[in-house]
Amino acid sequence: MAGIVIREAHFPGRAPIEAYGNGGFRFADMSHRGSLLCLPSGIYGWEPASPPALSVDDFARVLAEAAEIQILLVGTGTDLRPLPAALRTALREVHISADPMSTGAAVRTYNVLLAEDRAVAAALIAVD
Template identity: 75%
Template sequence: MKSGPGIIIREAHFPGRAPIEAYGNGGFRFADMSHRGSLLCLPSGIYGWEPQDKQALAAGDFGKLFAEMDAVEILLVGTGVDLRPVPAALRSRLKEAGIACEPMATGSAVRTYNVLLADQRAVAAALVAVD
């Protein structure tokens, strides 16, 4: 994607797995970098992620995850400041793919992701940014 003369805007992507060092103020810090907005942490890397509706996540928001579903056993869903349930249709689609889904507040999801990542578990995380 190109925007303006000489400026190239690329999709936010870190090609590796890394613990999340900090969160808040609308973003995250990991691998000595920072990202403003939500994140999708997958075996192939960490991606900038903007679901259509953060209050009602849908299967369409997880295309990258489903492309890597063979490498993921558990998906942690950080739903923001408060815990919100994952919609039944999304939960069903994840179950069909063999992926356990655990919704929790973003802070809890970050901490759990870091522990499971350190244990080398087949974990992914969808983290909605919090202010």
């Protein structure tokens, strides 16, 4: 008999974010504790190595799906933080326009652009 199997958090579809706060998000009648990547291939649990100092490595999955993404909204928590130059360069090289903003603003903007069927993705740092 096998024990509990913990799988990588993944929702295989696109869905608006219904709520955020308390360290997580609600979407598609589910909840997730922690940060999220909302990509064309689905919604993934995401834990950047150091949220205040995001790196190119934190966005490997985004870069892998670059052909399907035009706009990347980066929810940087409760405060707006600029993206590091190396990350901006890596995204620009694959023709992704990155817009950092507070997580709340990123959630609202993501939902609007998703409803408009735009080529949007979001990297959302959880807030309390």
